[in-house]
Amino acid sequence: MAILFATVFGLDGYAQKKPLDIEACMSWKRIDTPAISPTGRWVTYRVSLMESTSENKDAKMLHLFDTRTRKEILLPGVTEVSFYNNDQSLYYVDIDSTGTEKTILMALPSGKKREWSHQENFNPVEGTPYSISVLAVPKDTVKHTPAFSRLVIRDFRKETAFHIDSVSYYRLYDKGRSIAFIRNQSVGNTLCYGPLRGPYRTLYQSDVKKEPTAFSLDEKLLDGSFRVKDSLWYDFSLKKNVCNLVFDKKEIPIPAGMEMVRTDLSYYAKFLTFELKPSALIEKNRKELEPDKSFELELWTWNEFEVPTLQRRSRYRSMDLPKYVYDITTGKLVEAAPATTDLLAPDRAQEIRYMLYTDDTPYRMQREWLEDVPFDVYSIDIHTGERKKIGTAYRSIPKWSVNGKWAVMYDPIAQVWNKFDGMTGTITDISTAIGYPVFERMHDKPAPAPACGIAGWTADGNAVLIYDAYDWWKIDLTGVRKPECFTKGYGRRNGKVIRKMVSNIDKDIFGPDEKIMVSLWDENTMDEGVYLLDMRGRLKKLTEGAYTYTVHCFSDDQKYCIWNRQNISEFRDLWWSKSDFSNPVRITHINPQQENYxxxxxxxxxxxxxxxxxxxxxxxxxxxxxxxxxxxxxxxxxxxxxxxxxxxxxxxxxxxxxxxxxxxxxxxxxxxxxxxxxxxxxxxxxxxxxxxxxxxxxxxxxxxxxxxxxxxxxxxxxxxxxxxxxxxxxxxxxxxxxxxxxxxxxxxxxxxxxxxxxxxxxxxxxxxxxxxxxxxxxxxxxxxxxxxxxxxxxxxxxxxxxxxxxxxxxxxxxxxxxxxxxxxxxxxxxxxxxxxxxxxxxxxxxxxxxxxxxxxxxxxxxxxxxxxxxxxxxxxxxxxxxxxxxx
Incomplete structure (x- = not known):
């Protein structure tokens, strides 16, 4: 396959301008799937006709743009590539004329290609010279050895490899220099870890055949968890070389004849939430009843939950079950929420007293005449089982703070934000003191006006950042400080709406040194600016003008980004720049024909x-x-x-x-x-x-x-x-x-x-x-x-x-x-x-x-x-x- 090189250029001139016609309307193109490489040097994208046709050959061409040389490599028939080796190489899957898939490795910037010729898949680990993947080794009938899985670790520079046999699951850590894995044994699986080339230490040896099968791992803290028989819950620390049994589900005092389903362990392993289902029903539901097909009657009943045009068989097969909470520390089991409700647990809570659940039962039939099905919000004291309605006809789900201490919830009737205290069970209005509406002021529909929204949370979970029509407000959930305008009133004073921009790096939790990329939209001129907002509420302009901006994505180190801008005369072409929008490079000019019309x-x-x-x-x-x-x-x-x-x-x-x-x-x-x-x-x-x-x-x-x-x-x-x-x-x-x-x-x-x-x-x-x-x-x-x-x-x-x-x-x-x-x-x-x-x-x-x-x-x-x-x-x-x- 030939590699074509091209340079971005524009038209030097054009003929007498003419009115658009049908053919012109079919000539306009768009940019698809723009992406930036991990270091930010390379940008990939595809070009398609806006009016798609079967002859749209451009859509099957990947453009690979070098931001240093300003040249492009065109890859016909390629839809997606992956970079590795610090952006000095890439690979992609190619399908030849016989339909066979081949993995092609390409050196950059030369464009030199070679085919990956090994049995195992190519799966490079960034920061290392290795490709690591699991290869299925078939049964050997001559040597009488059973089939097993082999973890192959191959140096893609030297073509040498070593392997670890009987590995069914693995995770890398320490920037790919170390590995944790599960090795299958005839008696019971083992959890091992160590440097990539060994030696490996055994952290856990199971006496249960074929278990555990997987584990979770926090690569920063080097701790994780796994289950055995879906009953024993363990946590472990690679730093301390310890593995502990957190609890055994069999010790939970569930009624006889009941079975736990949809279990979920909290982040700090403080509590377990689950549903209980009669064991007999589990078996019964596995058998699907065959309907009488000699005729089909559609019956419309005046007071049923939903009309027949909304009924779906999958929904009627599923069951609503009561929700339970098991406090691992105290060993106490409480029914937290009835069937037909949704439980909202503070997953990251270090201590727990109250949970919330929502119940839309009183409103379900009203989905046909209301925009969204409302629900009531209840609190449940998991120590006593006491339930209390704390919100009526809500439209948006309450959100727990990062630390699980408070839930923030918008009351659409009172049009205020409330705080629910997870330890005391009290409700507090946290937005009236702002002095400005926190709902969409231009809302002109009969439904209740929605909130302007939540921008995010401070990393400690003690404050939430909410929007008014223009600015951000920092609400201290501890109640010590009054609400403060986080953006210093800049938005309202200047008629600019400040909102978080969407990209691959936007987040909801902000550390003390965070810099948040935000949009400032001028309601008078309709111009937009892209700014950085720090955690002291200071704004720094990156770019601004008579445009609408979209940021697609940032490089892994967040030093570079790709974006576009548009207005009446400028198409949404692709740009590359540093993340502060300096040194911008226009990558595409895909609709030069506009100058002719x-x-x-x-x-x-x-x-x-x-x-x-x-x-x-x-x-x-x-x-x-x-x-x-x-x-x-x-x-x-x-x-x-x-x-x-x-x-x-x-x-x-x-x-x-x-x-x-x-x-x-x-x-x-x-x-x-x-x-x-x-x-x-x-x-x-x-x-x-x-x-x-x-x-x-x-x-x-x-x-x-x-x-x-x-x-x-x-x-x-x-x-x-x-x-x-x-x-x-x-x-x-x-x-x-x-x-x-x-x-x-x-x-x-x-x-x-x-x-x-x-x-x-x-x-x-x-x-x-x-x-x-x-x-x-x-x-x-x-x-x-x-x-x-x-x-x-x-x-x-x-x-x-x-x-x-x-x-x-x-x-x-x-x-x-x-x-x-x-x-x-x-x-x-x-x-x-x-x-x-x-x-x-x-x-x-x-x-x-x-x-x-x-x-x-x-x-x-x-x-x-x-x-x-x-x-x-x-x-x-x-x-x-x-x-x-x-x-």
Whole structure:
């Protein structure tokens, strides 16, 4: 296999810019699986077409970029590599023409390759010159020796090897220089350890055949644990060369005829949690009953736990069992939580008095009309068995501190964080003293507002760091200190939201010298910065600008990282730099063709809506925009968009919504207004924002009556359907997969999940906040189908008959209403497609027809023949009628 070398370069020039077309939309590429080598010198990634096709050869090519020489090695047919020998080599699995797998070793940076020719797998240990793996040695019928496993330790430089026989499990420690392993013996297995080449010491000798089989090991503390017969629990220390029996499960006083299942030993071996199951049931459950298949009845019962569309056989086979706690120190057994509940144990507690459990039993049936199934929180005194409800209708699971002393829990009704003391059982409000809300302030759904969240914990477990809308707050769980703003109020003063960034090194537990990489997002400019936050609350800027940043991963020593940034004009190309973002190197430039096309610009615009509130939205212009000319305007929206100012919009075929850049490049202005909803009046909320924003554009001379189109899909499809019943300001409208009748929508079932749609209306996106019978008039007044006779706007409706989210009949009903009223309307049903178009050919067709529809009404182009003549059954697939009728 040849190795191809390439150098990253850009285009020196380009031809006259042109509007995007269908073929251009299919040419855009993306970066897949970016990774950085352990030392940070090498970066790997793959490139794929955004519109995937069977001929996408680029996706089968691995790019290997040398950050020192700025050159690439291309590896055809390779999807993943692993580095070793301090990044001086890599290996990967190759499959030849016969289907045989081969391991290829490659020297770096030369690219010289050789095949691993040994029986055992290649498994290099970083920091050593060895490959270590287990080889299965078959039975020797001549020498009459049984099959066994052999641990082979091979020096991959000298090709020499030594081995340890009958090793079934092993762990390396001391940076790979030492080993602990289980050796299989005829009588009982042994746990041994020592330097990699020996000599080895025996730490434990079992008298039970074939046990133990495995062990846990903390490579820093050099201690661990293992089980024998799933009954004897041992811990050991390699430093002290000791192995101790912690306890014997047989000594636990469980009732006769019961068997322990799902056992879990706490971190410090202080207590054991488990469930008890009748032994007879264990045997009974192994036998699956065969159903009568002569007929199948689906029975719907009014008060059952869940409707048949949600029932899954696997869930009905599993059993809910009571949970128990065994205190190893005192030898006391307590039933901690009833069946049907979830036990929350403080795993790292040195002392234990109280545990928590959650019980969703009172709310299980309500999952059909609530966003999340609530649960009550109980405490259990494991000394006395006393139980007490300490939280009602919670939505997020309480979290124990690192030291297991306190649990932190968010009360969604009171909208405060509470602390539960694991020794006293008391509940304390820890967030009201902050003086600012700790829940999502822009939440506009009927469900309770969720908390802003937890950033993490101090390493000693005595403090938790929680978010408000802008800053971090340090809460002293010991109660000695008052809550302090960890970020010194910087976020609120500057209108910047400070949040932890996600990468391969982000963590929840912060040591005293920790430096946390955080994002600072400016709510006014929408710019983002990447900063370091130390444990004294000080911020240090690494990079900042009119971009959105993503950090992919860091090298093992955290000195280097790979990342991307994006905005309206800059694609999410891959960058490498030091971890402080200095010395950045742009690795990729995978969409140079962008320079050949008329692109777009974007800005945030602001106006006063009909609720007399400030309203924002995004306004996209062609890059060659001339304010003296009139442009068609496409109004397209969903919920809020202004926060996405610095988002790159790759031109793609439309699977639902109109592609922003495709329309902008073809001479449209695209307006995306933010919509903030009032519960109970989603349609009116949309009207107040969208229509007021559109009229503002007319007043500014940006939009012109007769040249304004409207487009939406799914939830915004509903809004578009509502809007055209209330205004004639839009020349035409495209509506995708809409709910047009809230009555039947509320009483429908999502075909994909099988979940009744009540929850959509009572707690989530549809934002009615009431049952149908509590707000009959509101359900009717917010239904477009009831006011269809008011529609004077030509409609292009797209709704597919296999839609798993919104019933196809909803979009079809609006078409039928328009047909009966003899108003211009077209319904596109891509047979067999779902809520979004997955078929590439269907996406092309929808992209073409949607553009032709808007061009006809907003640009006064000739009418496409499909709009004039329709496509009858005998013409389907034969004549698509894209051609325009010329008068």
């Amino acid at each position: 008329n692109w777009g610009t974007v800005k945030v615009t602001e106006w006063t809506n009909y609720e007399n509130k400030k309203n924002k939205g995004l306004l996209f212009f062609p890059e060659d925009y001339d304010a003296s000319k009139e442009y068609p305007v496409l109004v397209q929206f969903y919920e809020t968009h202004s926060e996405g100012l610095n988002t790159y919009h790759a031109p793609l075929l439309s699977s639902a919504m109109a592609d922003v850049m495709y329309f902008v490049s073809n001479g449209y202005i695209v307006f995306m207004p933010d919509v903030h909803f009032t519960v109970g009046s989603p349609g009116q909320s949309s009207y107040d924002a969208v229509v007021s924003g559109t009229k503002f554009l007319i007043e500014q001379g940006i939009a012109h009556p007769g040249k304004i189109g409207l487009q939406g899909h799914s939830w915004s499809g509903y809004q578009v359907g509502y809007l055209v019943t209330k205004t004639d300001i839009f020349t035409c409208a495209s509506i995708g997969a809409p709910i047009t009748d809230m009555v039947t929508g509320y009483l429908g079932i999502r075909n994909g999940s099988g979940l009744p749609r009540y929850f959509m209306y009572e707690e989530t996106q549809s934002r009615m906040g009431s049952t149908l019978w509590e707000a009959k008039e509101k359900y009717l007044s917010n239904s477009a189908i009831m006011e269809a006779d008011k529609i004077r706007t030509p409609l292009l409706i797209c709704h597919n008959d296999d839609d798993e989210a919104v019933a196809y009949e909803q979009g079809r009903a609006l078409y039928l209403a328009m047909r009966r009223l003899q108003r211009p309307a077209w319904l596109l049903n891509y047979k067999g497609e779902g809520h979004f178009l997955n078929n590439l050919a269907a996406q092309k067709d929808w992209t073409i027809r949607m553009m032709q529809f808007f061009d006809y009404y907003l640009k006064a182009t000739h009418e496409p023949r499909w709009m004039k003549e329709g496509i009858h059954l005998k013409e389907r697939g034969i004549d698509q009628k894209y051609d325009l009728i010329k008068n």
